[in-house]
Amino acid sequence: MSLSDFLQQAISRWMKDGGPQDDIILSSRIRIARNLQDLPFPILQTDVHADQVIQEVQKALASSAVAKLGEFEFARCRDMSQLDRYVLVEKHLISKDLAEQVRHGALALRKDEVMSIMVNEEDHLRIQVIMPGLRLNEAWQLANAMDDALEQQMPYAFDDNLGYLTACPTNVGTGIRASVMMHLPGLVISGHINRMLSAVSQVGLTVRGLHGEGSEAAGNIFQVSNQVTLGESEEEIINNLTSVVHQLIDHERSARRLLLQQNRELLEDRVCRSFGLLAYARQMDSKETLQRLSDVRLGIDLGIIKGVSAGILQELMVMTQPAFLQKYYGQELSPGERDLRRAALVRERLRLDTEVR
Amino acid sequence: MLCQKCHERQATVHLKKIISGEETEYHLCEQCATEQGDFIAQAMQAFDFNHLLSGLLNMEAAPGYPAQAPAALRCDVCGMTYQQFTQVGRFGCPHCYESFASRLDPLLRRIQSSTSHTGKVPRRAGEQVKRRRHLEQLRKQLNHAVATEQYEEAARLRDEIRQLEQMSEN
Ligand SMILES: [Zn+2]
Ligand SMILES: [Zn+2]
Numbered sequence: 473m474s475l476s477d478f479l480q481q482a483i484s485r486w487m488k489d490g491g492p493q494d495d496i497i498l499s500s501r502i503r504i505a506r507n508l509q510d511l512p513f514p515i516l517q518t519d520v521h522a523d524q525v526i527q528e529v530q531k532a533l534a535s536s537a538v539a540k541l542g543e544f545e546f547a548r549c550r551d552m553s554q555l556d557r558y559v560l561v562e563k564h565l566i567s568k569d570l571a572e573q574v575r576h577g578a579l580a581l582r583k584d585e586v587m588s589i590m591v592n593e594e595d596h597l598r599i600q601v602i603m604p605g606l607r608l609n610e611a612w613q614l615a616n617a618m619d620d621a622l623e624q625q626m627p628y629a630f631d632d633n634l635g636y637l638t639a640c641p642t643n644v645g646t647g648i649r650a651s652v653m654m655h656l657p658g659l660v661i662s663g664h665i666n667r668m669l670s671a672v673s674q675v676g677l678t679v680r681g682l683h684g685e686g687s688e689a690a691g692n693i694f695q696v697s698n699q700v701t702l703g704e705s706e707e708e709i710i711n712n713l714t715s716v717v718h719q720l721i722d723h724e725r726s727a728r729r730l731l732l733q734q735n736r737e738l739l740e741d742r743v744c745r746s747f748g749l750l751a752y753a754r755q756m757d758s759k760e761t762l763q764r765l766s767d768v769r770l771g772i773d774l775g776i777i778k779g780v781s782a783g784i785l786q787e788l789m790v791m792t793q794p795a796f797l798q799k800y801y802g803q804e805l806s807p808g809e810r811d812l813r814r815a816a817l818v819r820e821r822l823r824l825d826t827e828v829r
Numbered sequence: 830m831l832c833q834k835c836h837e838r839q840a841t842v843h844l845k846k847i848i849s850g851e852e853t854e855y856h857l858c859e860q861c862a863t864e865q866g867d868f869i870a871q872a873m874q875a876f877d878f879n880h881l882l883s884g885l886l887n888m889e890a891a892p893g894y895p896a897q898a899p900a901a902l903r904c905d906v907c908g909m910t911y912q913q914f915t916q917v918g919r920f921g922c923p924h925c926y927e928s929f930a931s932r933l934d935p936l937l938r939r940i941q942s943s944t945s946h947t948g949k950v951p952r953r954a955g956e957q958v959k960r961r962r963h964l965e966q967l968r969k970q971l972n973h974a975v976a977t978e979q980y981e982e983a984a985r986l987r988d989e990i991r992q993l994e995q996m997s998e999n
Contacts, residue, residue, distance in 0.1 A: 629923035635946025646948040703943030757860040807835040
């Protein structure tokens with residue numbers, strides 16, 4: 473299979489479609505935790521309990537209310553290969569926890585991969601919606617509609633006072649985790665990132681690097697999400713997160729502007745050097761790949777590099793990870809072999825764009 | 830020394846983890862350490878969280894809190910003990926919230942912004958909640974009617990309660 477055919481099939485919507493503020497916001501995600509009444513949480517589940525939850529979900533998926541929300545594929549984790557489960561983790565469609573719940577876990581995935589329902593992860597149900605760009609409200613509307621449709625078919629564990637009951641007390645109440653994946657190279661290069669991040673963590677939000685922490689975060693990619701789930705409504709949680717994200721966007725934009733004004737040559741050199749390495753290197757580990765991709769993406773956003781699609785960061789950030797590489801090359805690869813194949817895949821992907829030019 | 834994971838590159842990252850007195854050493858190359866970083870960070874987070882949680886739960890010993898939870902405090906639906914909850918940081922079933930209600934307030938106050946839900950209410954459970962509240966109200970009125978010898982009113986209330994109870998059984 474050619475790379476462009478493989479990409480057609482392997483790439484989720486959040487990795488290719490654009491969205492509001494998509495020069496900085498890679499994706500928006502809403503995840504809500506729900507549990508069924510009168511059944512133990514997955515931590516104490518027997519095989520019988522797990523099957524019961526799975527049957528309820530399958531029944532609900534067949535209902536007309538759910539059918540209105542799109543076409544879903546359903547599979548138990550034990551019926552998927554380990555490699556396929558990890559590919560889904562790398563695409564951010566399921567959690568690592570679910571991939572490891574081989575016996576009891578299951579997954580319903582909408583065909584366009586915008587929405588997934590994780591079954592028997594930490595909670596009975598985790599409804600997840602992931603969209604490109606800053607679209608928390610839209611993502612919440614969709615997750616909320618799925619929640620309503622499922623609830624018609626199966627009664628949830630809900631307490632008058634505490635709200636939706638979850639396995640972990642950090643999720644009780646709304647059960648919602650709203651998060652935004654941000655690319656913040658300007659703040660990292662200019663050295664303001666740690667100050668920004670500590671400010672953000674003081675307003676009830678959590679920030680973590682997607683791969684590593686703080687200024688060490690490879691690829692300069694950060695995930696910002698709400699910490700509290702009880703005592704605030706879903707709308708308040710989303711509005712609070714959105715307003716902080718807008719402030720971060722403003723700071724990132726002005727950091728980028730300043731870099732261009734004051735250090736243009738240095739910046740151009742950094743960006744083009746990284747492009748050259750990605751285009752010609754023969755082996756590269758995942759950390760360096762992410763770092764170079766981040767530089768190139770910054771170059772695209774600032775107009776220094778032309779003719780390369782902006783989605784290359786999201787695409788290659790996912791595709792150069794271990795499971796995805798092994799899926800593409802159709803064989804098991806040792807870490808050393810992966811470094812070789814990773815560089816080859818990146819070169820091939822860059823050529824796809826430059827051929828068009 | 831070669832990397833423990835890939836057995837190919839030189840190990841340049843050396844980690845020592847001590848969890849509950851048990852020591853584990855890792856010797857990894859930089860690449861494997863990066864790939865493993867997520868896992869280690871997650872494990873550390875889980876550990877920190879549970880540690881934090883048990884720390885919070887032990888705060889209960891401070892004055893002003895109700896006396897220490899009895900060792901026998903246990904959820905009568907799933908069988909999880911309060912002791913186990915403080916160790917794993919996860920409840921066993923939805924009923925645990927009720928079983929451990931007397932201990933939860935200080936915990937929720939620390940990890941959440943308040944102790945009562947103000948967000949979405951599920952349609953179906955919402956109706957049940959409303960019906961239950963309505964029934965409680967009617968029963969109170971019935972008691973009052975009986976106590977004040979308003980027998981006609983009491984009969985009417987009794988019928989209404991019966992009807993509602995039948996509805997919720999269906
Ligand atoms: Zn290694
Ligand atoms: Zn329980």
